[in-house]
Amino acid sequence: MWAKRFGDRLLASFGFLVTLLALIALGALIYDVVRDGMARLSWDFITSYPSRRAEEAGILAALAGSMFVISLTALMAVPVGIASAIYLEEYGGRGRISRLIEINISNLAGVPSIIYGLLGLGLFVRLMGMDRSVLAGASTLALLALPVIVLATREALRAVPKSLREASYALGATKWQTTWHQVLPAALPGVLTGVILALSRSIGETAPLITIGALTYVPFMPNSIWSPFTVLPIQIFNWVSRPQAAFAENAAAGIVVLLGFLIVMNAAAIALRDRFQRHL
Amino acid sequence: MSSTPRLRTQALLFAGLIVGLSACGDSKDTGEAGASSRVITADGSSTVFPVTEAVAEEFQKANAGTRVTVGSSGTGGGFQKFCRDETDISNASRPIKATELEACTKAGIDFIELPVAYDGIAIVVHPKNTWVVSMTVAELKKLWEPAAQGQVKRWNQIRPEWPNEEIRLFGAGTDSGTFDYFTEAIMGKEAQSRGDYTSSEDDNVIVQGVSGDQYALGYFGYSYYEQNKDKLKLVPLDDGDDSNGAGPIAPSPETVAGGTYRPLSRPIFVYAKVKALQRPEVLQFVEFYLTQGVPLVREVGYIPMTEREQSMVRDRFNARKTGTMYTGTDSHSQTTLEQRLTK
Amino acid sequence: MNARSRRVVEFIIERALFLCASGTILVTAGIILVLLWETLGFLREVPITEFLFGTVWTPLFYDKHFGVLPLVTGTLLASAIAMAVAIPSGLIIAIYLNEYAAEPVRRTVRPVLEVLAGIPTVVYGYFALLFVTPLLQAIVPGLAGFNALSPGIVMGIMILPLVSSLSEDAMRAVPNGLREGAYALGGTRMQTSLRVVVPAAFSGISAAVILAMSRAIGETMIVLIAAGQQPRLTLDPRVPIETMTAYIVQVSLGDTPAGTLEYRTIFAVGMLLFICTFALNLISNWLRERFREEYA
Numbered sequence: 001m002w003a004k005r006f007g008d009r010l011l012a013s014f015g016f017l018v019t020l021l022a023l024i025a026l027g028a029l030i031y032d033v034v035r036d037g038m039a040r041l042s043w044d045f046i047t048s049y050p051s052r053r054a055e056e057a058g059i060l061a062a063l064a065g066s067m068f069v070i071s072l073t074a075l076m077a078v079p080v081g082i083a084s085a086i087y088l089e090e091y092g093g094r095g096r097i098s099r100l101i102e103i104n105i106s107n108l109a110g111v112p113s114i115i116y117g118l119l120g121l122g123l124f125v126r127l128m129g130m131d132r133s134v135l136a137g138a139s140t141l142a143l144l145a146l147p148v149i150v151l152a153t154r155e156a157l158r159a160v161p162k163s164l165r166e167a168s169y170a171l172g173a174t175k176w177q178t179t180w181h182q183v184l185p186a187a188l189p190g191v192l193t194g195v196i197l198a199l200s201r202s203i204g205e206t207a208p209l210i211t212i213g214a215l216t217y218v219p220f221m222p223n224s225i226w227s228p229f230t231v232l233p234i235q236i237f238n239w240v241s242r243p244q245a246a247f248a249e250n251a252a253a254g255i256v257v258l259l260g261f262l263i264v265m266n267a268a269a270i271a272l273r274d275r276f277q278r279h280l
Numbered sequence: 281m282s283s284t285p286r287l288r289t290q291a292l293l294f295a296g297l298i299v300g301l302s303a304c305g306d307s308k309d310t311g312e313a314g315a316s317s318r319v320i321t322a323d324g325s326s327t328v329f330p331v332t333e334a335v336a337e338e339f340q341k342a343n344a345g346t347r348v349t350v351g352s353s354g355t356g357g358g359f360q361k362f363c364r365d366e367t368d369i370s371n372a373s374r375p376i377k378a379t380e381l382e383a384c385t386k387a388g389i390d391f392i393e394l395p396v397a398y399d400g401i402a403i404v405v406h407p408k409n410t411w412v413v414s415m416t417v418a419e420l421k422k423l424w425e426p427a428a429q430g431q432v433k434r435w436n437q438i439r440p441e442w443p444n445e446e447i448r449l450f451g452a453g454t455d456s457g458t459f460d461y462f463t464e465a466i467m468g469k470e471a472q473s474r475g476d477y478t479s480s481e482d483d484n485v486i487v488q489g490v491s492g493d494q495y496a497l498g499y500f501g502y503s504y505y506e507q508n509k510d511k512l513k514l515v516p517l518d519d520g521d522d523s524n525g526a527g528p529i530a531p532s533p534e535t536v537a538g539g540t541y542r543p544l545s546r547p548i549f550v551y552a553k554v555k556a557l558q559r560p561e562v563l564q565f566v567e568f569y570l571t572q573g574v575p576l577v578r579e580v581g582y583i584p585m586t587e588r589e590q591s592m593v594r595d596r597f598n599a600r601k602t603g604t605m606y607t608g609t610d611s612h613s614q615t616t617l618e619q620r621l622t623k
Numbered sequence: 624m625n626a627r628s629r630r631v632v633e634f635i636i637e638r639a640l641f642l643c644a645s646g647t648i649l650v651t652a653g654i655i656l657v658l659l660w661e662t663l664g665f666l667r668e669v670p671i672t673e674f675l676f677g678t679v680w681t682p683l684f685y686d687k688h689f690g691v692l693p694l695v696t697g698t699l700l701a702s703a704i705a706m707a708v709a710i711p712s713g714l715i716i717a718i719y720l721n722e723y724a725a726e727p728v729r730r731t732v733r734p735v736l737e738v739l740a741g742i743p744t745v746v747y748g749y750f751a752l753l754f755v756t757p758l759l760q761a762i763v764p765g766l767a768g769f770n771a772l773s774p775g776i777v778m779g780i781m782i783l784p785l786v787s788s789l790s791e792d793a794m795r796a797v798p799n800g801l802r803e804g805a806y807a808l809g810g811t812r813m814q815t816s817l818r819v820v821v822p823a824a825f826s827g828i829s830a831a832v833i834l835a836m837s838r839a840i841g842e843t844m845i846v847l848i849a850a851g852q853q854p855r856l857t858l859d860p861r862v863p864i865e866t867m868t869a870y871i872v873q874v875s876l877g878d879t880p881a882g883t884l885e886y887r888t889i890f891a892v893g894m895l896l897f898i899c900t901f902a903l904n905l906i907s908n909w910l911r912e913r914f915r916e917e918y919a
Binding site: 004005007008010011012014015016018019021022023025026028029032033036053079080081084086087088091092093097098100101103104105106107108110111112113114115116117118119121122126143146147150174175176200201203204205206207210211212213235236240241248251252255258259260262 | 629632633636637639641643644645646647648650651653656657658659661686693712716718723726732735736738739741742743744745746747748749750752753754783811812813814816817821822824834837839840841842843844847848868871872874876881889890893896897900901904905907908
């Protein structure tokens, strides 16, 4: 009898311990990075270009590159993603084609990001001749973000109660009028959250951009979609690869900036979702 | 009440952000070189990379608005891009090969070959490696030749008194000029190397590998040793030839400049595309390289050429003398740079 | 707008939306086409038996060998270590959160674990190379600077939230009736969770495990930074290795002109990677569907 009770307690404590360990691992990671990076983090760091001297190197080019690429990615992926989700959720039947598209999208979401890099290399850089430009990078990331946006938007659309749609039809509205004026605004918080999460995943992507050839020493801000570029994760990767200890500090500081960026984005997602939910 | 007006406002704000960002980028470039200055692209050798990076940095500081990118695809990779008209400047740690020359000629790419410094390829081990005091060229050959692949795996297979532990090898990748030069100098024929080692065109990876492993051995340009002295131990090399100095000799600015560190001393180059020199910013950049580059060469750890050689290179540039001074097979001969430049 | 033009507009909009949705099929088609095209070119010069079963990978060197097994074992070694970390801990955490923990604990812990999943992989790579490897070198004798153990463990930490949250979902879907029946028969929470809930949620849990495996196999940055670039056929986690993903990046960082055999190797390896992860994802989805049917 007490053996059973003892085993029960044991599992409970063990489970608690493992959970605690996982949280400690997260804490260790963040603490390690912040401790190494905080010393280096300064206004100078954010506004300087990369340099061969670790003390003078900064992430301005990478930061500008990331923002530019992500904006372009959003511009390409968000409309197409939302449109696809609207079709699948509101218009598509249980037909074969819709089913195929659904399966296809959920499989695409699981494809490793480096495969998207190969696709970008073969298609955008070589075939379409975009070279290692911001456009090639953004296109590749857009393809990567697309399945995630579609899936998140579908969830959000599904959460809108049927009664809303039916009331709209009852008043004589067409399908599109219903979708555009009623369903989409109601689903907006979920959609925005999904979009922001997809984009924040894209900001952290390194492998596909390396594969299409994003250069590592780019000491200027991109000024057109055809310009060479670098992004935060690639700059971090470049600094991690350099053996001098001072560059490791730069990498840590770069990581702090990157994580800060992600925190801001995710907080914005949550805030937007709350703000819109109040108006429902 | 509909949120559509809000959606529209969001979209407009978003579009405004994009336009703003693009405009932001543009306005930063109205400097001396003009708002439409195209990027000066350099790519190629990881060995030469530190020099070109330093020059690019100082050049951009001195000329606001100019933009230089420097890639690190390896000498071979750099030449491929160069001869496809994708880059303006190619960094090279060995002279251009016959096949590459052919590709460039076919594509109509004329270039000026500019030596910029001397380098000695350093053989390095971990500081805790106490048993290696020096190595001979013959031993290096035994360790790195293609026949060693899968066969020579332990330290005591090179010298029986060395430990019975696995040798962890790190070296240049196949696109690297260092790879070509090393294999030709040690094995006698280019590209002859075993393949079962950690190979990378990025010499930083090799530094990281050797400095993290007690049983490691690697090779790369001298600058990378100089920049990471605290993590590495240099291996003096004995080439068995007493004419340049008896016994094992370690690379250093003196031995490389004096020609005693053999056979791994070499000049490193920058190749400038003639067509690109028509752009004022590229012309300025190369001139800057040749005039202000010497202290930077020393700073990153390479060995500057003699005053005479430097001025001969500058003359060569000003005369726009195209083509290579090296025929395919003689890059390892004893002809000095000075002798070549006189031809 | 009269009814007729409204209908036309509706029709156009529907077609436009359909175009977008079917465009996603173009993405998959694009991936398969690009990979297939180059892989077929590769297989014209290298027999598929040598590729799949050869044990030496030196495609760029003088003595060329195109056996992909060293890359595959490298990938499997690192992934296996990751699984060894993620699966037990993920499962235990899921059991603890679902069957033992109070609601407020579950509500706080779950999103915190999600943060682990959202950290960019380059950050994990930094962590593996500069924190975990030095730490392990003090414990494990003969651990090289580049090895499979350190990135394997870090990958496990990264994948843990995936295993725990999907397993949790699977266990939560198990109807309470089953649990209550077990308690009624005098079972402890441990017996109930281990002997009743987990087996009942088995399909969902296996789906989670397989998805985690697929994620580990496709991971690039962590192994690129910390595992090394030396293709070798070994099961020793203390030495440098190279994974399939790291090879693809290594060659892309250099320059291989399109149309050469060397260029095609990255697509051949990419194709193999794609097939493996695709198959694993399909199996995982099928398991999840089956699980949903059981308890729908």
